[in-house]
Amino acid sequence: MSALPDELTIGELGIRSGVATSALRFYEALGLIGSRRTSGNQRRYPRAVLRQVAVIRAAQVLGLSLSEIQEALAALPNSRTPNKQDWTRLSQTWRAQLDARIQALERLRVDLTGCIGCGCLSLDSCALFNRNDEAASQGVDGSRLIVHSK
Numbered sequence: 001m002s003a004l005p006d007e008l009t010i011g012e013l014g015i016r017s018g019v020a021t022s023a024l025r026f027y028e029a030l031g032l033i034g035s036r037r038t039s040g041n042q043r044r045y046p047r048a049v050l051r052q053v054a055v056i057r058a059a060q061v062l063g064l065s066l067s068e069i070q071e072a073l074a075a076l077p078n079s080r081t082p083n084k085q086d087w088t089r090l091s092q093t094w095r096a097q098l099d100a101r102i103q104a105l106e107r108l109r110v111d112l113t114g115c116i117g118c119g120c121l122s123l124d125s126c127a128l129f130n131r132n133d134e135a136a137s138q139g140v141d142g143s144r145l146i147v148h149s150k
């Protein structure tokens with residue numbers, strides 16, 4: 001691939017990041033990334049956006065929601081592009097969250113194992129329905145399982 005220009009079109013950003021342009025527009029609508037507009041109203045992204053997109057994708061692979069990613073990036077000074085120290089801090093936090101979700105999933109697996117061959121699906125006694133929202137508090141609600149993309 002050729003040298004990185006100072007600014008990228010949305011198509012170039014899509015190719016270099018491997019993220020669909022529709023997703024990039026969505027990230028931008030959420031304020032996760034930013035661009036300037038040319039006189040012809042076309043987006044131009046500073047090259048640092050590539051790193052921002054990489055961090056967003058990494059966080060998504062780890063199962064974070066876009067609102068969680070938004071919150072984490074907004075907490076950086078001046079909403080800067082995460083530098084190496086920022087990444088270390090973010091990845092340590094996300095590692096702890098991932099560990100907590102793994103533990104919740106392991107407990108859920110134990111509960112499910114108890115259900116195999118049962119089939120009562122009792123709202124009163126089945127462990128799956130009587131978890132005191134433990135899994136939900138860890139973000140394990142079916143929509144937050146680890147996502148492997150690409």
Ligand code: FES
Binds near residue numbers: 119122
């Ligand atoms: S299905 Fe019977 S205990 Fe869960």
